[in-house]
Amino acid sequence: MTVGRRSRLPRTAWLVLAGVVASGASSAPALSQVLVTADQQLDFGLLTPGVPMTVVPTDVARRAAYTVATRGRYAITFQLPSHLVEVHGAAVPVAFGDSDGRVEIRHRVTTFDPAAGVSIHINPADSDARIYLGGTAQPAPGTPAGSYSATIIMMIVPTGT
Amino acid sequence: MTRTTRITDRVLRMVGAAVLAASAALVLAPGLVQAQASQVTATATIAPYAAVSGSGDLSFGVLDRGGITVDPTGGSAAQRTVNFNHNVRVTFTGVPSALMPTSGSGAGLPVTLTCAVRTGAAWSAATDCAGAELDLDVGATTTEATLGIGGSITAAAVTNAVAGTYEGTLTIVVTAR
Numbered sequence: 001m002t003v004g005r006r007s008r009l010p011r012t013a014w015l016v017l018a019g020v021v022a023s024g025a026s027s028a029p030a031l032s033q034v035l036v037t038a039d040q041q042l043d044f045g046l047l048t049p050g051v052p053m054t055v056v057p058t059d060v061a062r063r064a065a066y067t068v069a070t071r072g073r074y075a076i077t078f079q080l081p082s083h084l085v086e087v088h089g090a091a092v093p094v095a096f097g098d099s100d101g102r103v104e105i106r107h108r109v110t111t112f113d114p115a116a117g118v119s120i121h122i123n124p125a126d127s128d129a130r131i132y133l134g135g136t137a138q139p140a141p142g143t144p145a146g147s148y149s150a151t152i153i154m155m156i157v158p159t160g161t
Numbered sequence: 162m163t164r165t166t167r168i169t170d171r172v173l174r175m176v177g178a179a180v181l182a183a184s185a186a187l188v189l190a191p192g193l194v195q196a197q198a199s200q201v202t203a204t205a206t207i208a209p210y211a212a213v214s215g216s217g218d219l220s221f222g223v224l225d226r227g228g229i230t231v232d233p234t235g236g237s238a239a240q241r242t243v244n245f246n247h248n249v250r251v252t253f254t255g256v257p258s259a260l261m262p263t264s265g266s267g268a269g270l271p272v273t274l275t276c277a278v279r280t281g282a283a284w285s286a287a288t289d290c291a292g293a294e295l296d297l298d299v300g301a302t303t304t305e306a307t308l309g310i311g312g313s314i315t316a317a318a319v320t321n322a323v324a325g326t327y328e329g330t331l332t333i334v335v336t337a338r
Contacts, residue, residue: 046207066199148291149203
């Protein structure tokens with residue numbers, strides 16, 4: 001009786017332990033392996049003072065583009081600039097509208113407000129998500145000639161599997 | 162308690178501790194995942210820009226005797242507005258030295274056309290449009306200027322002219338500098 005109990009319980013416990021370790025080994029790396037790539041700048045191109053310029057998130061040549069290669073659930077937020085600036089301090093206001101964000105996961109398309117961010121779920125069968133941004137530059141009349149730029153930062157935080 | 166039982170209990174406690182440690186590691190695993198950030202640059206280019214707008218001609222009126230002078234900084238002058246976003250130079254081409262009769266092919270009516278520019282509230286000194294170079298600089302608020310075009314016709318020119326209507330045209334050229 002004692003021998004039987006001594007031999008069965010440790011084996012069961014080790015099986016549980018192995019299961020836990022295996023479970024941890026299979027889920028944690030899947031969450032941690034997130035590859036975020038900035039693929040393309042948001043390019044408003046040549047502007048005329050006083051004339052707004054809009055880049056829509058479906059504009060293949062000029063939209064900002066990121067690729068997120070991972071699986072699971074993530075919250076994506078952005079630090080958006082309010083102005084593009086040039087070296088002498090002149091600025092061009094820039095705005096992001098309700099539908100200036102776009103997520104494509106395989107054939108699923110979602111539009112979102114970049115200021116509010118978006119939650120995504122990349123299924124195991126999917127390989128990655130493409131994030132696109134558009135926006136509107138609004139150069140005031142008399143804005144001096146020059147090259148203007150600003151940085152857009154995208155942050156991605158895991159929220160589950 | 163037998164020795165066998167104590168050993169079994171010790172093994173179970175070790176196993177239990179290991180299970181707890183592994184479970185803790187599992188719970189902590191998502192916490193090890195760091196938020197990631199990536200950035201792109203938004204860019205735009207504003208090209209040198211200038212535009213001339215406005216309408217209205219310079220009229221010397223009806224001349225029967227005596228000459229006339231129209232101040233380019235006055236209300237009777239022809240005016241144009243220049244909008245610019247970079248430093249520019251305004252010059253004039255095709256400045257006539259005589260107004261030509263609109264009918265027939267008679268002699269011209271000698272004229273001297275003068276130009277001035279206003280940025281803010283101040284007018285520059287009037288100068289002969291032919292050969293004038295009016296530089297406009299972009300300042301903190303200066304992106305617009307007013308061109309004034311006047312001129313003068315002498316009494317002698319009027320006396321010698323055949324009655325009729327005379328006209329001439331000049332071209333305003335705005336160049337980046």
